[in-house]
Amino acid sequence: MAAPRPNRSSAPQRVLVTGSASGLGLEFVRWYAVRGHRVLATDRLTAEQVLEGLWPAGVTYRQLDVTSDDDWAAAVDWVQQSWGGLDVVVNNAGIAAGGRIELSTMAEWHQVLDINLLGVVRGCRAAVELMLPQGGGVIVNVASLAGLIHGPSMATYNVTKAGVVALSETLHHELAPHGIQVSVVCPYFVRTNIAGSMHSADPAALAAARRYVDAARATPEVIVGRAMSAVEAGRFLVLTDAMGRLGYWGKRLAGPIYRRALRSRA
Numbered sequence: 001m002a003a004p005r006p007n008r009s010s011a012p013q014r015v016l017v018t019g020s021a022s023g024l025g026l027e028f029v030r031w032y033a034v035r036g037h038r039v040l041a042t043d044r045l046t047a048e049q050v051l052e053g054l055w056p057a058g059v060t061y062r063q064l065d066v067t068s069d070d071d072w073a074a075a076v077d078w079v080q081q082s083w084g085g086l087d088v089v090v091n092n093a094g095i096a097a098g099g100r101i102e103l104s105t106m107a108e109w110h111q112v113l114d115i116n117l118l119g120v121v122r123g124c125r126a127a128v129e130l131m132l133p134q135g136g137g138v139i140v141n142v143a144s145l146a147g148l149i150h151g152p153s154m155a156t157y158n159v160t161k162a163g164v165v166a167l168s169e170t171l172h173h174e175l176a177p178h179g180i181q182v183s184v185v186c187p188y189f190v191r192t193n194i195a196g197s198m199h200s201a202d203p204a205a206l207a208a209a210r211r212y213v214d215a216a217r218a219t220p221e222v223i224v225g226r227a228m229s230a231v232e233a234g235r236f237l238v239l240t241d242a243m244g245r246l247g248y249w250g251k252r253l254a255g256p257i258y259r260r261a262l263r264s265r266a
């Protein structure tokens, strides 16, 4: 069985990042670019909507809406023509969502599933198309602690992120024999623009998302730095925060306390 190809930052790599005009995606682009890798930054925004000078010199930008099969096909084509392959994909694009089940609309469910879950599915399919023939690569999927711990009033978001964790674990096993590493990153709240992307029919959920994200002490720079250390070490499950480790292990080792803590938030 071939071992996954090591993702050493010293060897030049060809990298595609989704959702890279803001927050964590922007920081993933910077992380790779300042280390001399070739980076294709993508986002749903047009090139004109993206601020000039956002990324270090040398980064290429392409519009890629992760819900569009055509955009993915065009990106794969670009990567093949321009680089002849791809070493790393960071499936990062995502939006905030949430709300009590009786208030969340089916339109909200469809939108968040299409972006947060199927967007990552499409990104993994594109990566595999490029990486299988070359016999290796690295897939980094950005989920969330919400993919592991499912608090109340967040069903839409929790389901998509749990789906990303399940997808990642499946592919971690499935693709290892082909030399492809899969890592899933599960941060707690990070101070980014994500609350602005949230549309919810539940005003309390909207307010809570803004409150938690605005109060977050973690910055994208710190979280991406920690995530990349773990990815480079070949780790599958990447918990970037103390709160994440506490929640993850608390759920497994101290079930009654964990359940009481979540119930108190309902």
Ligand SMILES: NC(=O)c1ccc[n+]([C@@H]2O[C@H](COP(=O)([O-])OP(=O)(O)OC[C@H]3O[C@@H](n4cnc5c(N)ncnc54)[C@H](O)[C@@H]3O)[C@@H](O)[C@H]2O)c1
Pocket: 018, 019, 020, 021, 022, 023, 024, 025, 042, 043, 044, 045, 064, 065, 066, 067, 092, 093, 094, 095, 096, 115, 119, 142, 143, 144, 145, 186, 187, 188, 189, 190, 191, 192, 193, 194, 195, 197, 213, 216
């Ligand atoms: N900020 C947090 O507290 C937090 C915590 C855990 C996980 N995450 C996850 O991190 C990822 C990045 O979020 P962020 O906090 O940096 O948010 P952000 O809003 O700052 O950045 C998200 C980027 O994704 C882009 N995007 C949105 N929809 C898209 C689409 N359909 N196609 C392509 N690009 C699209 C946006 O234009 C934006 O540039 C998301 O998957 C999010 O769920 C965030």
